Amino acid sequence: MAGKIDLILTKALSRFARNTVDSLTTICKLKVVGVAVYFEKENINTLDAGGEFLITLMSSFVEEESRSISENVKWGLRHCYSQGIYHISYLLLRYTENKRGRIVIDESEARIVRFIYMLALSGKSCNHIAQILTAYDVPSPRNTTWCNTVVTSILRNEKYKGDAILQKTYAVDFLTKKMKVNEGEVPQYRVENSHPAIIDPPEWEMVQNEMAVRKSRGEHHNSLSPFSAKLVCGDCGEFFGSKMWHSTDKYRRVIWQCNGKFKGKNKCLTPHIDEETIKRLFCEAVSIITKDRDRLLLTCYDIIDRFGNLQSIESQLAELQRESEVISGLMHKLIEENAGGTISATEYEKTYEDYEERFDRLNEEYKTLRSLKVKRAFQVDVIECFMSEISWLSDLPISFSEKLWSALIDKVVIYHEERVEFVFNTGDKVVRGM
Numbered sequence: 422m423a424g425k426i427d428l429i430l431t432k433a434l435s436r437f438a439r440n441t442v443d444s445l446t447t448i449c450k451l452k453v454v455g456v457a458v459y460f461e462k463e464n465i466n467t468l469d470a471g472g473e474f475l476i477t478l479m480s481s482f483v484e485e486e487s488r489s490i491s492e493n494v495k496w497g498l499r500h501c502y503s504q505g506i507y508h509i510s511y512l513l514l515r516y517t518e519n520k521r522g523r524i525v526i527d528e529s530e531a532r533i534v535r536f537i538y539m540l541a542l543s544g545k546s547c548n549h550i551a552q553i554l555t556a557y558d559v560p561s562p563r564n565t566t567w568c569n570t571v572v573t574s575i576l577r578n579e580k581y582k583g584d585a586i587l588q589k590t591y592a593v594d595f596l597t598k599k600m601k602v603n604e605g606e607v608p609q610y611r612v613e614n615s616h617p618a619i620i621d622p623p624e625w626e627m628v629q630n631e632m633a634v635r636k637s638r639g640e641h642h643n644s645l646s647p648f649s650a651k652l653v654c655g656d657c658g659e660f661f662g663s664k665m666w667h668s669t670d671k672y673r674r675v676i677w678q679c680n681g682k683f684k685g686k687n688k689c690l691t692p693h694i695d696e697e698t699i700k701r702l703f704c705e706a707v708s709i710i711t712k713d714r715d716r717l718l719l720t721c722y723d724i725i726d727r728f729g730n731l732q733s734i735e736s737q738l739a740e741l742q743r744e745s746e747v748i749s750g751l752m753h754k755l756i757e758e759n760a761g762g763t764i765s766a767t768e769y770e771k772t773y774e775d776y777e778e779r780f781d782r783l784n785e786e787y788k789t790l791r792s793l794k795v796k797r798a799f800q801v802d803v804i805e806c807f808m809s810e811i812s813w814l815s816d817l818p819i820s821f822s823e824k825l826w827s828a829l830i831d832k833v834v835i836y837h838e839e840r841v842e843f844v845f846n847t848g849d850k851v852v853r854g855m
Contacts, residue, residue, distance in 0.1 A: 426456050433462035524616035531619045533559055537575055538620050541628050543827055546649070547572040576632065582625035583618030586611050626795045627802055647823040648699060654679040655836035656689035664693070679835075690837035698855060699833070700821040706843040706851040707819050707829065711811060720847055721808045728797040728804075734790055741787045748780045807846045 429451070431437050437447075437460070448458055448467050457468040533554075540550045551567040561567050579586055588608065590600045620628075652661035659681035667673045678693040710717060755776065759769040810828040819825075834842040839855040 429458045581620045582622045657681045702853045704819045729801045745783045
């Protein structure tokens, strides 16, 4: 310190450090260079005899006080969460609080969120959506740059559908304030219909399902093209990716080729295909499938009847919820009995493990059924969109559009004998030659 400081005046020990180790370590370093620290509230001078002992004692009190305050704050927050009381972060896009502290929609900006969800449902990836928002100079949360992570967080945030999951993260240590994702270590709370929704819940569920489907297919593509993750190799099952040929001369063009064509020992034999050929064959396939439009629409209605009736699933979900609540009640009663010493430790452990196993099994069944419900609802929405596009199609010639492609096509399988199979969202298939 170059000998320029002789004494450090501190209002209180709690202002100097929050734990004993930090206090003593810092004070010892200062004593070595002859610098005293005086704590006004405790009336302690570190250079006095016995000062170190008093600091050790008082630092322990300060550390324990910090722990106590932290626990009280946690208890207060969890109590509020259990009552469904919470505040939305000011960083959350397109929500604000009125004078009464109630969460309200900022309608002047909510259209940005709706636009993002609309793009996601049209098949755009998070990267592509970020590029579109950047191109239109749309303001982002915290005035940062639009990127894949920001868009993904908006699309996955349940608060936009009017719900709230509370305590997603928690502080591991009250001193370091290090945060960790809550994986069951502390209680988590879900509040449904807690505030106005910007996105309709069914639309939000559709986006989650679409993102889950992409993830399950291993679709790590940028989706800047409507053909991304739609063209499948008939030989190896890999997706086709876009390649640029003759990028520096007048013969420049984009072609689509199997991403696994040159992987491994056995090369797949599927040919490449250009975008104009894809569009032409798609229009031909749509023309064929719409010739018997009445039969096609009847098939759609049949699919909707089969997948649209969710009453059975909802009844099963309600029953599982009731059973889970009963098991949860039994577990709490068992804990009270164990605390009161009315049962043996062996009996408590065995019974608790049985209850826990039943509770986990019910929870897994509930998640599976809920996922099935969302999937069926999503399939119904896809078919209804398909019907809407098919109904207004006029006679030939049919022209290509990204909207029509996204609404009708599930996937396109390309085989090595230059055979292209269009698989529609209804399950109908049309084969065309290249």
